[in-house]
Amino acid sequence: xxxxxxxxxxxxxxxxxxxxxxxxxxxxxxxxxxxxxxxxxxxxxxxxxxxxxxxxxxxxxxxxxxxxxxxxxxxxxxxxxxxxxxxxxxxxxxxxxxxxxxxxxxxxxxxxxxxxxxxxxxxxxxxxxxxxxxxxxxxxxxxxxxxxxxxxxxxxxxxxxxxxxxxxxxxxxxxxxxxxxxxxxxxxxxxxxxxxxxxxxxxxxxxxxxxxxxxxxxxxxxxxxxxxxxxxxxxxxxxxxxxxxxxxxxxxxxxxxxxxxxxxxxxxxxxxxxxxxxxxxxxxxxxxxxxxxxxxxxxxxxxxxxxxxxxxxxxxxxxxxxxxxxxxxxxxxxxxxxxxxxxxxxxxxxxxxxxxxxxxxxxxxxxxxxxxxxxxxxxxxxxxxxxxxxxxxxxxxxxxxxxxxxxxxxxxxxxxxxxxxxxxxxxxxxxxxxxxxxxxxxxxxxxxxxxxxxxxxxxxxxxxxxxxxxxxxxxxxx
Ligand code: UGA
Numbered sequence: 001x002x003x004x005x006x007x008x009x010x011x012x013x014x015x016x017x018x019x020x021x022x023x024x025x026x027x028x029x030x031x032x033x034x035x036x037x038x039x040x041x042x043x044x045x046x047x048x049x050x051x052x053x054x055x056x057x058x059x060x061x062x063x064x065x066x067x068x069x070x071x072x073x074x075x076x077x078x079x080x081x082x083x084x085x086x087x088x089x090x091x092x093x094x095x096x097x098x099x100x101x102x103x104x105x106x107x108x109x110x111x112x113x114x115x116x117x118x119x120x121x122x123x124x125x126x127x128x129x130x131x132x133x134x135x136x137x138x139x140x141x142x143x144x145x146x147x148x149x150x151x152x153x154x155x156x157x158x159x160x161x162x163x164x165x166x167x168x169x170x171x172x173x174x175x176x177x178x179x180x181x182x183x184x185x186x187x188x189x190x191x192x193x194x195x196x197x198x199x200x201x202x203x204x205x206x207x208x209x210x211x212x213x214x215x216x217x218x219x220x221x222x223x224x225x226x227x228x229x230x231x232x233x234x235x236x237x238x239x240x241x242x243x244x245x246x247x248x249x250x251x252x253x254x255x256x257x258x259x260x261x262x263x264x265x266x267x268x269x270x271x272x273x274x275x276x277x278x279x280x281x282x283x284x285x286x287x288x289x290x291x292x293x294x295x296x297x298x299x300x301x302x303x304x305x306x307x308x309x310x311x312x313x314x315x316x317x318x319x320x321x322x323x324x325x326x327x328x329x330x331x332x333x334x335x336x337x338x339x340x341x342x343x344x345x346x347x348x349x350x351x352x353x354x355x356x357x358x359x360x361x362x363x364x365x366x367x368x369x370x371x372x373x374x375x376x377x378x379x380x381x382x383x384x385x386x387x388x389x390x391x392x393x394x395x396x397x398x399x400x401x402x403x404x405x406x407x408x409x410x411x412x413x414x415x416x417x418x419x420x421x422x423x424x425x426x427x428x429x430x431x432x433x434x435x436x437x438x439x440x441x442x443x444x445x446x447x448x449x450x451x452x453x454x455x456x457x458x459x460x461x462x463x464x465x466x467x468x469x470x471x472x473x474x475x476x477x478x
Contacts, residue, residue, distance in 0.1 A: 001025070001187055004075040006068060006100045008035060010046065010161060010346075011118055011154045012081030017054050018165035020062040021199075022190040027063045027071045039064040047345040047372045050162040053201055068100075073109035077187055080104075080129070081118045081154075090287030092122055101129045105136035113147045114180045118154050120225050120285055122292050126151045126174065126218035150175035150184060151218050153225035158279065159343030163202055166191065170212045174221020181215055188213075226292070229285040230303045235270045236277050237309035243273040243451025244316075253451025254433055273451040275355075275405060275431040276313035278340035280348040283307070313450075314354045317403065317431055318362070320448060324427050325400060329363030332424070334395035335386075337406025338370040338377050345373040347380055351431070352405040360385050369395045371408050393422060400425035407432035416443045 001024050005016045008030035016028040030036055038045050044052050055062065065071050072078055082096035097119060104115060115133065117126055126149050134143040151174035156164035171192060173184050190196045192211050198204040214224070243253035253273040261268030277283075286307050290300045318328075325331055340350040347353060356366045366386040370377065374388045389395050392411075396402065396419045404411055412434055420426065420443045428440055429448045440447045 001076040001183075002074055003027070003077045003079065003187070004029060004068070004071040005079040005081055006103070007080065007082035007096070007119070008032075008039065008045070008064070009081065009083060010048065010158060011156065012079065013039075013044075014048070014051065014156055014161040014165050015079060015081060015118060015154070016062060017051055017058070017162070018191070019187070020058045021054055021166070022196045023061070024187065025061050027065050027075075029065050029068050029071050031066060033066045036064045036066045047343075048161050049159065049343055050199075050202055054162055054199060057199065068103045069107050072104055072107035072113075074111075075109070075113060076111075077114045077116060077183065078104060079116045079118050079152075084119050084121055084284075084288075086284045086287050089291065091291040092120070092284070092288045094121070094125070097121060097125065097129065098132070101132040102136060105133040108133070108137050108139075108147060112145070112179070114183050115147055115149045116152045116184065117149065118152055120153065120229075120281070120288070121151075121222060122288060123219050123222045123226075126222060144177055144179075148175065148177040148180040149218075150177070150180045151221035152184065153221060153228075155225075155228065158346055159341060166196075166198075166202060167194075167205055167208055168211055170214055172214045172216070172221050172224050174216050174218045174224075176217055185213070226285050226289040229281055230289050230300075230306070232270050233277055233282040233286050233310065234302060234306040236272070237306040239271045239273045240276055240313050240451070241309050246451045247453055250453055256451075272433070274313075274407075274433055275317055275351045275450065276310040278349040278351050279346065282310075283349045311354075314351045315358065317351075317355055317429065317450075318358045320429060321359070321401060321403070321427075322362075324429075324446070324448065325425070328359065330365070331400040332365045332367065332398060333359055334389075334399045334402045335366060335368040336392070336395070336402055336404045336411050337373075337408055338368050339373040339406050342406055342408045345370075345376045347373055347377055350405075353377075353381060353384065355403065355405065356384060356386050367395050367399070370406065371410060373406075392419065396422040398422070398424045401427035401429060403429045403431055404435060405431050407434045412436070416440055416445070420444045 003019055003024050003026045005012045005028045008028045013028055016026045020026040035045050080100050082100050084092040087093050130149040134140050139146045153172050155168060171188055173181055175181050192213055194208060194210055239257055242256060246253040246256055257271040260266050261271045286303050289303055293300045322328055335352055338347060338352045339345055359366050367389050368386050369389050369392055392414055416439060426444055426446050428445045431450060433449045437447045
């Protein structure tokens with residue numbers, strides 16, 4: 001099929017690359033000409049593993065344009081993948097969505113077109129976009145003869161966007177027009193049935209034979225997106241809330257997470273306690289859900305609490321530093337990681353930025369290192385007042401404490417023994433609970449994790465041995 005994708009951010013570009021990979025002819029459109037120039041030069045405008053490698057396999061099936069007029073007519077499917085950032089009151093800013101709907105109405109071709117909303121939009125936006133296009137294109141009478149608007153929320157994660165697009169857990173299609181659903185079923189068929197050849201660098205998960213399809217009405221589809229992100233955000237905040245109690249009672253949140261996550265009704269994913277969630281989605285989407293509910297006179301107490309717990313985690317990190325160092329004024333704190341999660345250079349709602357700001361306001365000197373996000377941090381936060389260092393050794397030199405903010409794998413294997421010798425103090429606050437506590441303590445560090453006082457005997461080799469053998473014979477671990 002001929003596919004146009006309006007908006008070449010994470011969602012639009014990844015969708016375009018995946019659809020071209022499975023055989024469609026795709027044009028990614030973006031009004032930002034500098035971004036289009038970068039893409040045409042064969043580069044990616046952001047760091048995301050495997051996208052460039054996939055692009056190299058497309059045999060000319062993916063083009064880029066800054067002009068929707070060239071692209072929309074003649075497209076069987078037009079995706080809307082523009083940003084919906086939060087307004088100060090938490091509701092999403094629909095300016096880009098409205099602009100793109102206007103552009104579609106202007107350039108819609110004569111043949112029936114399916115317009116797919118992939119942007120995360122407030123409930124009811126599908127109907128709103130349909131009415132806007134019908135009105136502005138002069139197709140008020142029986143618009144469905146000409147076009148139909150469907151919702152197809154995106155569930156990809158930054159850092160594994162290519163994998164998530166080719167091997168999604170499910171595909172959700174919201175529409176009450178069977179013609180639109182049939183076309184989108186055909187569009188996604190190679191993914192649904194997993195008939196495409198897997199790229200060598202992104203092998204198909206062993207147990208994946210087919211991807212479930214959920215078809216529903218527009219409003220339910222839009223709600224699925226918000227509910228999924230809010231649930232994941234709640235799950236993380238839940239484990240962080242329990243982590244605070246685990247610290248008080250002398251427990252170990254990692255063991256608690258394992259103990260509850262092995263219950264298949266709960267599941268072990270998204271129970272990693274730490275500094276909490278960031279990124280462009282959870283904060284924005286939980287706020288939007290609360291604001292949508294408010295329109296109907298509803299409150300969302302669980303979702304509101306998940307937000308409160310999450311943002312308190314960032315303050316808590318600073319408080320733990322204060323507790324341990326006593327005085328923050330004049331102290332040198334090194335942040336390991338700036339991105340909101342590993343494998344991305346995205347800094348949106350990143351805990352590192354809030355923590356750095358808070359520390360600087362309290363008079364500390366803050367240095368930061370990140371394997372890929374430093375350039376972006378320099379550009380996006382020129383006034384933050386932190387210094388960026390290229391080597392972890394420079395971060396550690398005469399530092400009083402290090403805080404692991406982003407769990408880049410490279411940080412796990414640092415030469416901790418020599419790093420210890422460079423520092424003035426010996427505190428490491430492991431904000432993601434990923435470092436080897438025993439090794440760090442052996443190197444002379446005072447190790448502070450999140451959700452445990454570091455006293456539990458969980459690493460004791462006798463415990464580890466018992467766990468391994470009970471797992472081997474298929475029994476519960478404790
Ligand atoms: C999230 C969702 O996972 C995707 O399904 C969704 O498509 C996307 O938002 C979106 O709406 O576009 P993303 O924000 O890229 O994806 O990243 P996640 O992997 O979900 O991580 C979000 C945050 O939660 C990160 O800061 C991560 O460090 C944190 N996290 C995650 C935890 O603190 N603990 C965990 O156990 C898991």
